[in-house]
Amino acid sequence: xxxxxIELKGVTKRFNNIVAVDCVDMEVNHGDxxxxxxxxxxxxxxxVEMIEGIQLQxxxxxxxxxxxxxxxxxxxxxxxxxxxxxxxxxxxxxxxETINLFASFYNISKKRANEILERxxxxxxxxxxxxxxxxxxxxxxxxxxxxxxxPKILLxxxxxxxxxxxxxxxxxxxxxxxxDNNTTMILTTHYMEEAEYLCERIIIMNNGRFIADGTxxxxxxxxxxxxxxxxxxxxxxxxxxxxxxNNLDAMISIKWNDELGKGIIVTSDxxxxxxxxLKLDRERIIQIKQVTSRKMTLDDLFISMTGRHLDE
Amino acid sequence: MNNPFINLFIIQLRRFYRExxxxxxxxxxxxxxxxxxxxxxxxxxxxxxxxxxxNGSSQIDLTKLTPSFRxxxxxxxxxxxxxxxxxxxLYIKIEDNSIVYYFDKxxxxxxxAYLTIEKLINSVNTGAANIVNLTGKGSxxxxxxxxxxxxxxxxxxxxxxxxxxxVELRIRKLIRxxxxxxxxxSHFIASHYLSRLIPTSTEAIILYIFAxxxxxxxxxxxxxxFILVFLCGNFAxxxxxxLISSRTDSTHMVNGLINAITIPLVILSGIFFSxxxxxxxxxxxxxxxxxxxxxxxxxxxxxxxAGVRDVLIxxxxxxGIGLIFSTLGLKIFKxx
Numbered sequence: 001x002x003x004x005x006i007e008l009k010g011v012t013k014r015f016n017n018i019v020a021v022d023c024v025d026m027e028v029n030h031g032d033x034x035x036x037x038x039x040x041x042x043x044x045x046x047x048v049e050m051i052e053g054i055q056l057q058x059x060x061x062x063x064x065x066x067x068x069x070x071x072x073x074x075x076x077x078x079x080x081x082x083x084x085x086x087x088x089x090x091x092x093x094x095x096x097e098t099i100n101l102f103a104s105f106y107n108i109s110k111k112r113a114n115e116i117l118e119r120x121x122x123x124x125x126x127x128x129x130x131x132x133x134x135x136x137x138x139x140x141x142x143x144x145x146x147x148x149x150x151p152k153i154l155l156x157x158x159x160x161x162x163x164x165x166x167x168x169x170x171x172x173x174x175x176x177x178x179x180d181n182n183t184t185m186i187l188t189t190h191y192m193e194e195a196e197y198l199c200e201r202i203i204i205m206n207n208g209r210f211i212a213d214g215t216x217x218x219x220x221x222x223x224x225x226x227x228x229x230x231x232x233x234x235x236x237x238x239x240x241x242x243x244x245x246n247n248l249d250a251m252i253s254i255k256w257n258d259e260l261g262k263g264i265i266v267t268s269d270x271x272x273x274x275x276x277x278l279k280l281d282r283e284r285i286i287q288i289k290q291v292t293s294r295k296m297t298l299d300d301l302f303i304s305m306t307g308r309h310l311d312e
Numbered sequence: 313m314n315n316p317f318i319n320l321f322i323i324q325l326r327r328f329y330r331e332x333x334x335x336x337x338x339x340x341x342x343x344x345x346x347x348x349x350x351x352x353x354x355x356x357x358x359x360x361x362x363x364x365x366x367n368g369s370s371q372i373d374l375t376k377l378t379p380s381f382r383x384x385x386x387x388x389x390x391x392x393x394x395x396x397x398x399x400x401x402l403y404i405k406i407e408d409n410s411i412v413y414y415f416d417k418x419x420x421x422x423x424x425a426y427l428t429i430e431k432l433i434n435s436v437n438t439g440a441a442n443i444v445n446l447t448g449k450g451s452x453x454x455x456x457x458x459x460x461x462x463x464x465x466x467x468x469x470x471x472x473x474x475x476x477x478x479v480e481l482r483i484r485k486l487i488r489x490x491x492x493x494x495x496x497x498s499h500f501i502a503s504h505y506l507s508r509l510i511p512t513s514t515e516a517i518i519l520y521i522f523a524x525x526x527x528x529x530x531x532x533x534x535x536x537x538f539i540l541v542f543l544c545g546n547f548a549x550x551x552x553x554x555l556i557s558s559r560t561d562s563t564h565m566v567n568g569l570i571n572a573i574t575i576p577l578v579i580l581s582g583i584f585f586s587x588x589x590x591x592x593x594x595x596x597x598x599x600x601x602x603x604x605x606x607x608x609x610x611x612x613x614x615x616x617x618a619g620v621r622d623v624l625i626x627x628x629x630x631x632g633i634g635l636i637f638s639t640l641g642l643k644i645f646k647x648x
Contacts, residue, residue, distance in 0.1 A: 053492070088484040092330035100319060102490075
């Protein structure tokens with residue numbers, strides 16, 4: 001039997017009275033790219049840091065390539081590449097020197113620094129002090145440091161949080177290029193597009209638990225049966241109209257956003273639902289200001305499961 | 313070759329010499345401090361006290377006072393104001409050919425001025441007083457001060473530099489990032505201890521060179537003894553710094569802790585003035601404080617010609633302090 005790259009069984013972690021990670025089971029195969037998607041405080045970082053051996057679980061079992069932190073910490077440190085949330089490297093040290101320092105911990109020669117700087121597109125900036133790098137460049141440096149030992153297991157905690165869209169795309173490019181190297185990766189993020197773009201498998205996490213797990217297709221087939229129809233009404237204050245819309249054709253569920261007077265309908269057949277909705281408008285039963293129809297996204301899925309947005 | 317220990321050591325050095333303000337604290341500050349204190353207390357300039365005289369145009373010959381005092385003839389109101397402002401500590405008033413002194417008896421400077429004036433006015437010839445001016449090497453105030461400043465520099469550089477530095481690395485989450493690699497923790501700590509020697513020895517050498525050429529300050533004892541006590545002092549204060557910074561990730565906290573430890577040490581340990589001025593039983597306790605032990609030994613080496621044997625006990629105790637504090641600090645050190 002081929003061992004999983006990462007295996008978690010009943011892993012729980014508490015901070016005082018708060019359960020950060022609640023009896024989580026997970027199995028990641030070699031070469032998989034897994035996204036842990038969830039809002040702030042979902043427990044993503046705690047979970048990843050337990051896999052990294054930085055935090056110790058209160059109960060449950062964690063093994064990485066069949067080894068545990070208790071028995072094989074030296075080996076595990078050698079094969080892991082990690083990027084923590086918000087690491088700030090020393091200001092007046094250059095990008096090259098920073099990578100050399102970390103390379104030396106793995107007994108890797110200085111030649112590697114040039115190679116890795118080229119790979120993340122920082123070669124031109126190799127002699128710049130960390131303090132003079134932009135946010136995106138610093139994040140690339142953090143990824144370069146994570147890659148310095150050609151890790152078998154790569155754990156990236158929110159690698160693009162706070163970056164502008166261009167830098168984010170660049171970081172995505174670097175990460176997706178690694179796929180050829182048989183690296184296993186777990187990435188935490190609260191950007192749905194990031195999870196979709198980089199990972200085949202997506203685990204949605206909320207309040208310390210996994211609430212959905214599968215490929216994007218799986219998740220959409222299983223959870224987002226159908227499409228979304230969003231509409232706003234002319235008289236936002238008038239909530240009397242709402243019961244009139246409760247029973248449209250093909251409608252699965254409806255949620256109201258009171259502030260915007262917006263209704264969000266999940267439907268199995270958007271055309272039937274739209275027709276029915278517009279018929280009510282023609283008959284002057286309701287007055288529609290705006291209506292749109294689209295495919296369901298993971299964010300919709302998340303809202304329908306938790307009532308919260310992913311990036312809250 | 314890409315040696316982790318050398319890399320860690322060099323990174324510390326870079327942090328040090330790439331910060332221009334460090335040059336100020338390590339090079340200029342000690343020189344300026346020793347210069348000001350040395351000049352103020354060791355009589356490089358002629359000290360002339362100023363006194364005020366009311367009703368000065370009398371028969372009493374005040375010219376006898378002139379080399380020692382600068383005399384201002386003023387009204388009594390003006391003299392009182394000057395006294396209150398602190399520009400003079402004493403004024404005299406001539407009444408019926410006698411002198412009335414106005415000053416605070418508890419002010420030793422004023423009292424000394426009073427005694428001097430009395431003597432100058434009343435004796436026809438003070439003659440060649442039997443005063444031996446102790447300006448020989450090793451007995452001047454500057455000889456007392458420079459070893460104190462070297463010792464202070466070691467403490468400050470170790471506690472602030474190392475203690476603060478470690479907390480900063482923790483706040484930046486760099487300690488936790490490094491601890492997640494195969495880096496040896498002993499390399500990490502040893503590189504910090506060793507790299508502290510660069511600023512502390514630079515500061516000591518610069519202070520010595522300045523004092524040597526400006527004040528004719530000299531090392532009368534053994535250089536080996538100095539190096540021994542210097543290294544043990546560095547180790548002691550590095551250990552204290554590690555314990556201070558072992559858990560905290562707040563700059564306010566580390567600031568408070570460092571001040572709470574260094575300020576009493578500076579006040580008590582006889583850096584600027586001898587702790588023998590404290591009551592004897594207090595002095596007995598003070599002499600075992602790490603900063604006092606370091607300062608006393610450095611003074612012995614510089615001024616009393618001490619050799620390795622003379623500083624062995626203090627060096628041993630300082631080394632022990634370093635060992636105990638380092639062990640404790642590393643035991644509770646927060647890597648993650």
